[in-house]
Amino acid sequence: MSQTTDASAAHHETFTIGTAWSAEDGAARARDLFAERIGGTPDGVWAAPGRVNVIGEHTDYNNGFCLPMALPHRTYVAARRRDDNQVVLVSQLGESVVSWEGSVDQIAPGSVDGWQAYTAGVAWALREAGHQIGGFEAALVTCVPLGAGLSSSAAVECSVGLALADLFDLGLSDSEAGRTDLVNAARAAENDVAGAPTGGLDQTASLRTTEGHALLLDCEDWSVRQVPFDLDAAGLELLVIDTRASHSLVDGQYEARRRACEDASRILGVASLREVSDLGAALAALDDEEMARRVRHVVTENDRVIQFVELVDAGRIREVGPLMDASHDSLRDDYEVTCPELDTAVDAARAAGALGARMTGGGFGGCAIALVDRDVRNEVATQVVKAFHDAGFTHPDLYVVSPGPAALRVQ
Ligand code: ADP
Ligand code: MG
Numbered sequence: 001m002s003q004t005t006d007a008s009a010a011h012h013e014t015f016t017i018g019t020a021w022s023a024e025d026g027a028a029r030a031r032d033l034f035a036e037r038i039g040g041t042p043d044g045v046w047a048a049p050g051r052v053n054v055i056g057e058h059t060d061y062n063n064g065f066c067l068p069m070a071l072p073h074r075t076y077v078a079a080r081r082r083d084d085n086q087v088v089l090v091s092q093l094g095e096s097v098v099s100w101e102g103s104v105d106q107i108a109p110g111s112v113d114g115w116q117a118y119t120a121g122v123a124w125a126l127r128e129a130g131h132q133i134g135g136f137e138a139a140l141v142t143c144v145p146l147g148a149g150l151s152s153s154a155a156v157e158c159s160v161g162l163a164l165a166d167l168f169d170l171g172l173s174d175s176e177a178g179r180t181d182l183v184n185a186a187r188a189a190e191n192d193v194a195g196a197p198t199g200g201l202d203q204t205a206s207l208r209t210t211e212g213h214a215l216l217l218d219c220e221d222w223s224v225r226q227v228p229f230d231l232d233a234a235g236l237e238l239l240v241i242d243t244r245a246s247h248s249l250v251d252g253q254y255e256a257r258r259r260a261c262e263d264a265s266r267i268l269g270v271a272s273l274r275e276v277s278d279l280g281a282a283l284a285a286l287d288d289e290e291m292a293r294r295v296r297h298v299v300t301e302n303d304r305v306i307q308f309v310e311l312v313d314a315g316r317i318r319e320v321g322p323l324m325d326a327s328h329d330s331l332r333d334d335y336e337v338t339c340p341e342l343d344t345a346v347d348a349a350r351a352a353g354a355l356g357a358r359m360t361g362g363g364f365g366g367c368a369i370a371l372v373d374r375d376v377r378n379e380v381a382t383q384v385v386k387a388f389h390d391a392g393f394t395h396p397d398l399y400v401v402s403p404g405p406a407a408l409r410v411q
Helices: 024-039 115-129 154-169 175-192 201-208 252-268 277-282 289-313 321-331 339-350 375-393
Strands: 001-010 013-018 043-055 066-082 088-092 096-103 136-142 211-219 223-228 236-242 356-360 367-373 397-401
Touching: 013 367, 013 375, 024 043, 024 066, 024 088, 024 096, 024 136, 043 154, 043 201, 066 201, 066 397, 088 115, 096 115, 115 136, 115 154, 115 175, 115 201, 136 154, 154 175, 154 201, 175 201, 201 211, 211 289, 223 289, 236 339, 236 375, 252 289, 277 289, 289 321, 321 339, 321 356, 321 367, 339 356, 339 375, 367 375, 375 397
Parallel strands: 013 397, 088 136
Antiparallel strands: 001 013, 043 066, 066 136, 066 211, 088 096, 211 223, 236 367, 236 397, 356 367
């Protein structure tokens, strides 16, 4: 389903606003794939969302604050427990279906890679954490765009993790502590099996958010607070702009930023940049100009998350735009993780009347978000598409999102 809008007769620009599958639709697709490729009926169907980070970027691995929300876009897994140790996985990725079969005992870092690392890897991580996981069969379908920065990786890990928790009666699904264990298993699959050094934000968003809320996450102790985030009541929408520029967190840039933060922490004598309270003194203590800018981003970004939540809590959600703008500018100038497509999306959205706009996710491509009044959304979308065409970029994908539920059993 999508809505097509003839956005601008003058430029002949058209765009579609992509929508997510309903739970019924997603579950039916997963069941169909299961029946077709595995056979019979699954024991249940589970779903876990991708996420968009509203503000607080590159703060998670610095023990700082971030504010993700769950997307209505989710990965659905139809799964069945087996009596032996065999694992059968199939996943519909676009037009093609990929599959893997092996023993649960053989799943380990180095023995599975690619998409299997994100799926089978979760079974390995749960076993590493001491849980009894035997054989199982799973069929996966998703409407989370892959590799777009909306965390299809966490969606797939967390849907599989939750399915395994229920299939093997691990008792992890319904408590905060249990879900935190699932976050850790999903993150271990991504870090240790897939080899992507991500920080835990994505998995926490997928497993611990609440519908209608953004999640204030303190990455020092992984405590969370549900922040009511009712855009609709304020006449606002959150427009997600997938630039479709390529990004990969499994490359040197993300590592390099993490290392710069660790090096700076060592020089400053703090356990993490979270602890820097006097930014001026910290900057004065760093000889390396580039490292100082990295630190400035992290420290000011943590402040922005707190200010953002204070405004939302005070019913002043319409005033958060400048914080989003400042976040993007800091990521562009100080942290240097944007790219021409992200900057173009943000500039065009702001110029067309967005209250605020910023890149979201790791950067180097992926998505931007724009907070817009409902009645200027089409104009913002039109101008973003036009700017992309004028610059010769690929046509962007657009979504309007509101905060959905965390991972859950849907059938
Ligand atoms: P993002 O999380 O931003 O979408 P990543 O590069 O972190 O991008 O993760 C994308 C990878 O996750 C895919 O290349 C694939 O290996 C894996 N993945 C995501 N969704 C699925 C799925 N439904 N089935 C199998 N693998 C998936
Ligand atoms: Mg990811």
